[in-house]
Amino acid sequence: MIPQPVSKDPVYDAAALRRDFPILATRVNGKPLVYLDNAASAQKPAPVIDAVEKFVTREYANVHRGVHFLSSAATEAYESARDRVRRFLNAAHHDEIVFTRGGTEAINMVASSWLAPRIQPGDEIVLSVMEHHSNIVPWHFLRERQGAVLKWVDVSGYGELDPGDIARALSPRTKLVAITHMSNVLGTETNLREIVRLAHSKGVAVLADGCQAAVHAQVDVQELDVDFYAITGHKLYGPTGIGALYGKRDHLKAMRPWLGGGEMIREVTQESITYADPPMRFEAGTPPIIQAVGLAAALDYIDTVGRERISLHEHALTAAATRKLKELNGIRIIGEAPAKGPIISFEATGIHPHDLATILDSEGVAVRGGHHCAQPLMRRFDVMGTARASFALYNTAEEVDALIHAVVQARRVFDNG
Amino acid sequence: MPWCRRAGYLTMDDSLRELYQEVILDHSRHPRHFGALAAHTNMAEGHNPLCGDRVKIFMQIDSAGRIQDVSFDGRGCAISVASASLMTQLLKGRTVAEAERLMGGFLALVKGEDTTDLEPSDREHLQVMAGVSAFPMRVKCATLAWHAMKAALEHKGGAKTE
Numbered sequence: 001m002i003p004q005p006v007s008k009d010p011v012y013d014a015a016a017l018r019r020d021f022p023i024l025a026t027r028v029n030g031k032p033l034v035y036l037d038n039a040a041s042a043q044k045p046a047p048v049i050d051a052v053e054k055f056v057t058r059e060y061a062n063v064h065r066g067v068h069f070l071s072s073a074a075t076e077a078y079e080s081a082r083d084r085v086r087r088f089l090n091a092a093h094h095d096e097i098v099f100t101r102g103g104t105e106a107i108n109m110v111a112s113s114w115l116a117p118r119i120q121p122g123d124e125i126v127l128s129v130m131e132h133h134s135n136i137v138p139w140h141f142l143r144e145r146q147g148a149v150l151k152w153v154d155v156s157g158y159g160e161l162d163p164g165d166i167a168r169a170l171s172p173r174t175k176l177v178a179i180t181h182m183s184n185v186l187g188t189e190t191n192l193r194e195i196v197r198l199a200h201s202k203g204v205a206v207l208a209d210g211c212q213a214a215v216h217a218q219v220d221v222q223e224l225d226v227d228f229y230a231i232t233g234h235k236l237y238g239p240t241g242i243g244a245l246y247g248k249r250d251h252l253k254a255m256r257p258w259l260g261g262g263e264m265i266r267e268v269t270q271e272s273i274t275y276a277d278p279p280m281r282f283e284a285g286t287p288p289i290i291q292a293v294g295l296a297a298a299l300d301y302i303d304t305v306g307r308e309r310i311s312l313h314e315h316a317l318t319a320a321a322t323r324k325l326k327e328l329n330g331i332r333i334i335g336e337a338p339a340k341g342p343i344i345s346f347e348a349t350g351i352h353p354h355d356l357a358t359i360l361d362s363e364g365v366a367v368r369g370g371h372h373c374a375q376p377l378m379r380r381f382d383v384m385g386t387a388r389a390s391f392a393l394y395n396t397a398e399e400v401d402a403l404i405h406a407v408v409q410a411r412r413v414f415d416n417g
Numbered sequence: 418m419p420w421c422r423r424a425g426y427l428t429m430d431d432s433l434r435e436l437y438q439e440v441i442l443d444h445s446r447h448p449r450h451f452g453a454l455a456a457h458t459n460m461a462e463g464h465n466p467l468c469g470d471r472v473k474i475f476m477q478i479d480s481a482g483r484i485q486d487v488s489f490d491g492r493g494c495a496i497s498v499a500s501a502s503l504m505t506q507l508l509k510g511r512t513v514a515e516a517e518r519l520m521g522g523f524l525a526l527v528k529g530e531d532t533t534d535l536e537p538s539d540r541e542h543l544q545v546m547a548g549v550s551a552f553p554m555r556v557k558c559a560t561l562a563w564h565a566m567k568a569a570l571e572h573k574g575g576a577k578t579e
């Protein structure tokens with residue numbers, strides 16, 4: 001576990017934290033914004049905005065290229081951002097962190113640079129039905145192009161994933177387990193440590209999609225012993241256009257390049273080419289330098305507030321919202337795993353999720369309605385889509401009440417019409 | 418911009434009430450001409466990949482190019498189902514050219530544009546959908562069935578609104 005900064009103030013003051021997020025003062029349709037679409041993307045605190053501004057006004061230049069003052073300052077900032085991500089995930093080595101454009105790119109990189117050269121027709125990839133499309137489509141590519149076989153592991157009616165089911169899906173042909181660490185729809189937190197243990201006992205590597213879990217749970221890649229771990233910056237209160245892939249050093253060393261271009265080579269001649277070592281091998285072209293600096297500030301912010309305290313606060317909101325939603329008529333919550341992050345998918349009988357989201361929006365409440373890039377899961381639960389409320393460190397108990405009030409309004413519109 | 422127009426003369430609550438007025442909710446709960454037409458000459462499916470809504474339009478068109486019968490099938494939000502239902506009520510007995518003109522008028526209506534192309538009786542029938550214009554994110558829902566209808570007229574297999 002990662003040591004938490006000790007807080008002087010034992011009371012979690014969400015109202016004070018909100019003041020760090022300028023956008024939360026927005027009014028929508030004459031009502032205060034109640035932003036509950038955090039699983040799609042989180043809002044940005046002033047320290048992130050300020051860090052970006054300070055960097056572009058004082059230290060910005062391209063990285064790894066120049067010998068001049070600014071280039072050196074920018075390179076220093078970029079590499080210390082990499083180290084910030086390393087500490088956030090508790091990776092052992094600096095060179096195990098590859099910057100990407102986001103979680104999607106991190107997963108695609110593993111599919112195309114690590115797994116693709118290892119796939120023979122009939123080789124298997126194990127994944128769960130609750131994966132986000134970004135942890136499905138790259139494996140479908142390998143099915144279409146190289147004859148890989150996708151082996152789907154189901155979840156229970158409550159959305160729990162039994163690691164034993166993963167173990168039973170493994171065969172001598174399994175080349176990878178690609179699994180979410182937290183479902184963006186059900187909120188389910190998977191027992192990644194156990195999944196990794198079971199997979200490793202059969203010699204199978206594990207890629208975890210940590211795009212949601214990294215925001216809400218404690219992540220220690222060494223303790224998890226996971227082979228690859230993908231995160232995305234914009235859900236972590238950081239900028240868009242930045243994410244990271246953690247990969248064990250030996251895996252990254254054995255991995256072929258991703259994009260080709262500047263910075264990822266050691267030497268290029270007319271006849272041949274040699275590649276740079278990881279992580280540079282996977283960062284062709286000018287990387288998202290400004291975004292990396294913003295991400296580092298976001299991770300600082302999270303750790304200053306304290307990951308454990310954030311998680312306790314978010315859990316309390318989730319528990320209250322779940323209880324209050326269940327007290328309403330005609331509301332079904334989809335996903336009630338005991339280990340669950342602050343993400344609530346629900347259905348209102350007779351109300352399509354888009355109609356629900358429109359009515360909630362008229363009350364200033366921003367939720368997501370639809371399939372949440374998880375169509376196999378929608379089919380599994382036989383729904384066209386769900387409404388999803390997801391909480392962040394700045395949400396409050398009053399906002400839970402605003403959500404409930406808005407859902408009651410929606411029921412009223414549809415029931416009495 | 419539709420948003421500005423909304424702010425100009427309607428509050429959000431008014432807009433919402435207009436969007437989900439009784440006629441719309443009634444059509445969404447009890448859609449007219451619902452279910453596949455066993456005998457049809459034309460059929461197409463509309464799909465909105467964003468929300469997963471699907472609607473199939475079936476038409477029986479005679480050799481003179483007149484729509485003898487029409488129906489729809491599918492799942493969707495209140496706006497898309499009501500829109501399909503209202504559409505099927507108008508199409509019977511129309512020629513292909515008339516159906517296309519009607520579609521043009523409907524698109525204008527839900528985008529808050531000029532609807533002088535619509536026959537007064539058609540405009541009166543469709544007027545309940547005008548509230549959609551205050552919700553730009555929902556225009557696609559309202560037009561899904563119409564695009565599928567157009568694809569069916571052209572004998573195409575599917576239509577998409579994204």
Ligand SMILES: Cc1ncc(COP(=O)(O)O)c(C=O)c1O
Nearest residue numbers: 102103104132134184209211232
């Ligand atoms: C579970 C999960 N995986 C992957 C992604 C993809 O992240 P991004 O769109 O930032 O690449 C998301 C978010 O969209 C997600 O929720």
